[in-house]
Amino acid sequence: MNKKEEKTLQKFAAPLGLSVDGKNGVIYGEYEGYHVYLIQVNHNSYSFAVNFSLNKAGELPQQDEVKQIVKESKDIIDCVIQGYQVIYTLRGGMTVAKTVDKLGLSLQTISAFLHKLGYQDTCALCGTNESDVSLYTVEGSPAILCDDCFKKQQETISIQTREQRNVKEAILSGTVGAFLGSLIGAGAIILLGQLGYVAAISGIVMAICSIKGYELLGKKLSTKGIIIVSVIMLMMVYVGNRLDWSISVANYYTDVDIFYAFRILPDLIREGYLEGSQYYGNLAIVYLFSAIGAIPTIMSAIRERKQTQESYKM
Template identity: 30%
Template structure:
């Protein structure tokens, strides 16, 4: 995550870099740093008897957001503050100064307000804290809260796996939902582009359609929705090429349905079969690129699977 020369300058070198995240204790407070897209997320756990629900802390962070250049956003709960810090555009060597300029004033504020490090879940200041990974995010928790969260995740898994969807209704929902993406694909193609975003919309709408009408998005629902997405992309690409063929042949008396029916022959005669399948494969590639993470997440959610472990 951070090069060593950057890590040693970041928050006094107090954090350990684990590759996908960095964590540690900075001036008495548990800190976790993760990165996403063009920002860093910094989470700090703290509570104070003088500031119930961290209302004053939220006011302070709002002031900082308006006056500190690199603080793009924040969220504040009764037990923690999450800072969103902009990445430098060019020079990565500026990262330590940038993060320090946001975090150090907050740490001073916490010390001045007698805020204590705490468990993010229960707010206890008396328990030993460890950093836990929970479904890809990182949280400092006490042992009892970590055990309770894992029990809740296990119970949710059992409940989710016990649910069954209405296959027929879900199939209709996936079909109707994927039609939306199909229409978007054709419209974008008419503008001269092959858009993976249209494929991603097809996946999202198919999954959502199955869930709405099927009553629950289970594993078979994810599989059916994914297959429906692939079929609709094939259909959308064929419609797009049919429309182009119709534009070229309508003056010769061809109807749209005839162009669709005889598209393979038209492509052969025009020596465009290779281009047709090239567009189709590019479309599939862009679609998978844009939607594979959502499909994987849908599989995980549909089975209630979870990931929780003490961070190393």
């Protein structure tokens, strides 16, 4: 997350006596005897999901008990139980100040409710109530764990990381995957173009499908893979855009088929039958939006790869 987003989260966390982990973008800490972490689920209305890990006399949380509070509070809008984890979705406000007030009141209400029912802070994996329960990040995701379970998770991650490193990148299969993905992108260029839209969104479709296609069949995405995907996208954006215009030409001149129109398209532009500035302008837009789709997707893949190797105590 960027510094601006982290500062916004700090405005929510500080009044509650909680902290912010800037790496994974969560608010975390101890609140009224419970370890909690909050994840923002709606940036427009500042709504949050607060995560607890609970047991009652060593038993898993009872759905009918922990969900009762949703019916009693207008600001607690949902409750999901996943093993020992209990996740409440909290309604936010339109401003930071109003959201802080709502969060504080909701957390007080929930913690008092859970204490009254006899629920205790516990490890999300083994359900222990030992004092070493704490907040951790495991593969980039927050978790409430005991020390033993965290160590076991680290060992599992180390094994998986070693196995992933040993996986060889299938460049040929990845290239096929990228090509197949690019066909979907080219189809989007043609379909949207024929519907009369400037095919901007199709560039994003092209980028995402090509990259995901390479990852799916190639097993991993290396720098070499990124170069291959980029070359394929450059080619297929050009082909898709040219096919779109060729179909339009074939529809206008009934004695011309699509393949002949595709072949003579440069001649039609050069001789003024087609507006060159419009053709190349549309092509530039699709290239631009392919880049807009590709760069975040590639950065996300790199970031996810780094995050899966990050595990630490918050």
